Amino acid sequence: MIALDIAGCLLYWISLCVFFECEATPFFFFFGFLFFSFLFCPHFSLLVLGSLVLLIHTHPHTTLAHTSTHMALRVVLLPLVLVAACIALTTRPALSAYVETLMSSRYNPYTPAGVTGWSFFESLDSNCYIKAISSDYDNGAQDRNWRVQAACITSTAGESYTSGSFVIPGVTGPTGFPNNGSWNSLNGALNKYLSYGYMLDGLGSTFDATWKDRYYEGRGRATPAEFETGTCAWLPTANAALGPLGATCSGTFSYFAGVSSTYDNTNKDRIWKYYCCAMAPKACPAIPALTNGTWVCPYTTVGAVCNQTCSLGSRPSTSGATVTCQSNKAWTTSTATCNLGSCGSLPTVAHGSFSCSSGSLYGASCSLGCDDGYQPSAPTSISCGDTGTAFAWSTPSNGCGLVSAYCDAAFTIAPEHGSVDCGTSPQQLGTVCSYSCNAGYILATEGGTATTRTCATLNSAQGQWTGGSYPVCVLDPAYCSGVSAPTHGEVNCDNRALGGSCVYECTSGYQIRGQAAHTTFTTTCTVSDWSAAAPVCDPVECSTLSLLFGDVTCSAGMHYPSTCTAFCHEGFDLSGAVTVVTCNASAQWDADLSALCTVHYTPPASDDAQTTAITAGVGAGVVCLLLLALILIVILARRRRAVKRTSPSTLEARNGGGSVLDAPLVRHDEAAPNSPAADANYDVLGQHRTDTDLTEQGYSSPGAMSGYSTLGSPKAIEANYNVSTGSGVSQPPEYSN
Structure with a gap:
C-alpha cells in the first residue's frame, strides 16, 4: 500500500516538472502538492513538503508573476492527468467498508511546556485511538511541548461497530483520571504497554518543576469486537535528548499500545520509544464458489450479509438465500444452489431431428440432422437461451427440405x-x-x-x-388384333407389331370380293389397328346361261361350283345333247349347253276327238271374232278422233285409199314396199308398233313374228336357239292359209 502511495506521489512530482517545466511558483507547488498528495497519497504526505523544498531550492528565481497562457493551459491539464494516473495506481480491493480517519491534533501546535497537568482522552469517541505523538524540548521551561493525534474508525457501508470496554492499568475504574495513578516515578524509567487486544485511547501527565520531570499515565480500551489484533512491535527511539520527537504507528488501523522511556539526568530530558500494534477488521474467507451464480457481498467482515445471485441461464433453488459472516470468521451455511434452466423439449422438425451436446439445459447447442434425401434449411443449429423470464430455444430454421438433385x-x-x-x-x-x-x-x-x-x-x-x-x-408384337383366315381363304402375317402386314388369299374357285380373280389382299398394322378389315372370298362367276322358250335351274347361281339344268316352258319340248353344265374353278362352264326348246306337236285325234276338237275350234274362233270386233271398234273410235284433228286427204293417204277391211292378207315379210305392213314398226292395221310391244307379246325382236299370218295365227314354227349367243331362229316351213 505504501509502495502504491509512493509511486503515485512520484508520478505527480514528475508530472509537475513536465507540465510546468519546473518553473511554477512555490505557491502553486505548495497547494498543488498538498492537495493531490493528501487526496491520493495520504501515507506519503511528508514527501510532499520535502519535494516542494527541493523544487524551490532548485529554482530560486521563480516568481508569482508567471501568468502566461502556456502556464494556464498546463494548470488546466495537470489535474486531469494526475487524477487518471493516481486512480489507476491507488485503486485496490477493499477488505471492508471500514476506514481510518485521522483526527485533528490535540494542542496544535503544542501544549505549552511547564503546564502542571494536561490530558488527552476526554474528547475521543469510543471508536478512536492514539495514532501519532510529537514534541519538542523547551529549554527555558526544561519541559516538552506535546502534540497528540488520534484516529477514528468509521464505516461507509453501515458495518456494525461494537465499542470495547476501557481500562486504566493498575487502577480500578476511570474515576479521577489523570490523577489516579502513574506509570512512572520522577526521574525513573517508564515501561508500560497494554494487554494484547487493547489500544491506547487516552494520555495524561503532571509536571514536577523541582525534578524537571513528569508523571505519565494513560487509559486503554479493548479493540472493537469486529476487529482483531495482529502483530505488535516497538518503534525505533523517537528522539534524542533535547531534540524533537515524532512517532506514528504507520499503517491503517495501527495504534499505540505501549510506551517506554528513560530519564537523562544530564540533560533533564526523557528518551522515548513507542509500542505499536496493528488491528484489522475480522473478515470471513472467500465464500465457497456458487455454481452458476455468485454471492453478492457489500463487505466481507463480521456481520456482513451476502445475497445469492444466479448467473444468466440459472435460477435459485431457494428465493432470497443469504449467508452471514459470523464472529468466528466463518460464513453461515446455505443449501441454496443456482440450477441451470431447461428449455424443455426440442422443436419438432419434419424429416429431421436435433442432437444436443448437453441435453436441453441452458447453453446447450443442438445441431440439426436431416433424414436421407433431405438437407437443412439454414441455420443448422439452435441453442437454449435465457430471456430473463423464461428459457427458450432459439428460433429453428424452416427444417429439412428435400435435396433437389438426390436421385440420378x-x-x-x-x-x-x-x-x-x-x-x-x-x-x-x-x-x-x-x-x-x-x-x-x-x-x-x-x-x-x-x-x-x-x-x-x-x-x-x-x-x-x-x-x-x-x-x-x-x-408390341401383338399390338394389332388377331386375324383369322376368311371362309374359303387363308391369311399369312409376318407379325402383329406396328408396321407388320397380313396377306389374304382365296382358295381355288374363289376370289377376293371387289378384286380380280387370282389376286391377293394386304393389310398393315397401324396405330389404330389394321389398315383394312379382313376381305371376303366370293366364288368365281361363270357366264350367264339363257334358253329360248325355256330356262335353267342352278344349285348356286352362276358361281362356282354351281350345276345348272336346262328346262323348257310349257308347250315346248327340251332337246339337245348337253342339258346340264357345271361352273368350274376357272370360272368356265365345263361344257357348252346345247339344249333346244321346240313346240310340242300333237298328232290328229280320233272321230270323237276330232268332233270335240272342231267344237273347241269353233268356240275359239267365235271368241276370236268377238275379240277382233272389239278391237276394230276401239280402233275406229280412235280413228274418228284422229280424223277430227287431221285433213281427209292425209287420212286417205295414210289408209292407202281404202278401208282397213280392204287390206290384203299377206305375210309381213311379203308386204308391199310402200305398205305400212312392210314396216316392222307398224301392225296390220297400220298402227305404230315398238319393240316393247313385241316383247310384251313374247318376241325378242320384230323378226320373231316371221311365220305368223297377219292375224297372228301360227304356222308350223320351229325355233332353233343358240344358247351361247342367244340369237338365231331358224325359219319353220311355211304353211298355206
Whole structure:
C-alpha cells in the first residue's frame, strides 16, 4: 500500500516538472502538492513538503508573476492527468467498508511546556485511538511541548461497530483520571504497554518543576469486537535528548499500545520509544464458489450479509438465500444452489431431428440432422437461451427440405418412343416418375404399357431409383388384333407389331370380293389397328346361261361350283345333247349347253276327238271374232278422233285409199314396199308398233313374228336357239292359209 502511495506521489512530482517545466511558483507547488498528495497519497504526505523544498531550492528565481497562457493551459491539464494516473495506481480491493480517519491534533501546535497537568482522552469517541505523538524540548521551561493525534474508525457501508470496554492499568475504574495513578516515578524509567487486544485511547501527565520531570499515565480500551489484533512491535527511539520527537504507528488501523522511556539526568530530558500494534477488521474467507451464480457481498467482515445471485441461464433453488459472516470468521451455511434452466423439449422438425451436446439445459447447442434425401434449411443449429423470464430455444430454421438433385437425372429423361412424367421436382426423394410408351410400343422391362420408378433413399448423399432398370420402349408384337383366315381363304402375317402386314388369299374357285380373280389382299398394322378389315372370298362367276322358250335351274347361281339344268316352258319340248353344265374353278362352264326348246306337236285325234276338237275350234274362233270386233271398234273410235284433228286427204293417204277391211292378207315379210305392213314398226292395221310391244307379246325382236299370218295365227314354227349367243331362229316351213 505504501509502495502504491509512493509511486503515485512520484508520478505527480514528475508530472509537475513536465507540465510546468519546473518553473511554477512555490505557491502553486505548495497547494498543488498538498492537495493531490493528501487526496491520493495520504501515507506519503511528508514527501510532499520535502519535494516542494527541493523544487524551490532548485529554482530560486521563480516568481508569482508567471501568468502566461502556456502556464494556464498546463494548470488546466495537470489535474486531469494526475487524477487518471493516481486512480489507476491507488485503486485496490477493499477488505471492508471500514476506514481510518485521522483526527485533528490535540494542542496544535503544542501544549505549552511547564503546564502542571494536561490530558488527552476526554474528547475521543469510543471508536478512536492514539495514532501519532510529537514534541519538542523547551529549554527555558526544561519541559516538552506535546502534540497528540488520534484516529477514528468509521464505516461507509453501515458495518456494525461494537465499542470495547476501557481500562486504566493498575487502577480500578476511570474515576479521577489523570490523577489516579502513574506509570512512572520522577526521574525513573517508564515501561508500560497494554494487554494484547487493547489500544491506547487516552494520555495524561503532571509536571514536577523541582525534578524537571513528569508523571505519565494513560487509559486503554479493548479493540472493537469486529476487529482483531495482529502483530505488535516497538518503534525505533523517537528522539534524542533535547531534540524533537515524532512517532506514528504507520499503517491503517495501527495504534499505540505501549510506551517506554528513560530519564537523562544530564540533560533533564526523557528518551522515548513507542509500542505499536496493528488491528484489522475480522473478515470471513472467500465464500465457497456458487455454481452458476455468485454471492453478492457489500463487505466481507463480521456481520456482513451476502445475497445469492444466479448467473444468466440459472435460477435459485431457494428465493432470497443469504449467508452471514459470523464472529468466528466463518460464513453461515446455505443449501441454496443456482440450477441451470431447461428449455424443455426440442422443436419438432419434419424429416429431421436435433442432437444436443448437453441435453436441453441452458447453453446447450443442438445441431440439426436431416433424414436421407433431405438437407437443412439454414441455420443448422439452435441453442437454449435465457430471456430473463423464461428459457427458450432459439428460433429453428424452416427444417429439412428435400435435396433437389438426390436421385440420378437419367431416369427423368423420356425413353425413345415414349414419355415420362416426374412432376415438378423430378429428382427429389419420393418423386414418382411414370413412364408410358407411344402407341404400338410396350416397356420391355415390365411387359406393360406403363410403369413407374420411385426416388428412394440410398444414403445421405444420394438416392436410388426403385422399381426396375431404366425403361425401354419396344414394338408390341401383338399390338394389332388377331386375324383369322376368311371362309374359303387363308391369311399369312409376318407379325402383329406396328408396321407388320397380313396377306389374304382365296382358295381355288374363289376370289377376293371387289378384286380380280387370282389376286391377293394386304393389310398393315397401324396405330389404330389394321389398315383394312379382313376381305371376303366370293366364288368365281361363270357366264350367264339363257334358253329360248325355256330356262335353267342352278344349285348356286352362276358361281362356282354351281350345276345348272336346262328346262323348257310349257308347250315346248327340251332337246339337245348337253342339258346340264357345271361352273368350274376357272370360272368356265365345263361344257357348252346345247339344249333346244321346240313346240310340242300333237298328232290328229280320233272321230270323237276330232268332233270335240272342231267344237273347241269353233268356240275359239267365235271368241276370236268377238275379240277382233272389239278391237276394230276401239280402233275406229280412235280413228274418228284422229280424223277430227287431221285433213281427209292425209287420212286417205295414210289408209292407202281404202278401208282397213280392204287390206290384203299377206305375210309381213311379203308386204308391199310402200305398205305400212312392210314396216316392222307398224301392225296390220297400220298402227305404230315398238319393240316393247313385241316383247310384251313374247318376241325378242320384230323378226320373231316371221311365220305368223297377219292375224297372228301360227304356222308350223320351229325355233332353233343358240344358247351361247342367244340369237338365231331358224325359219319353220311355211304353211298355206
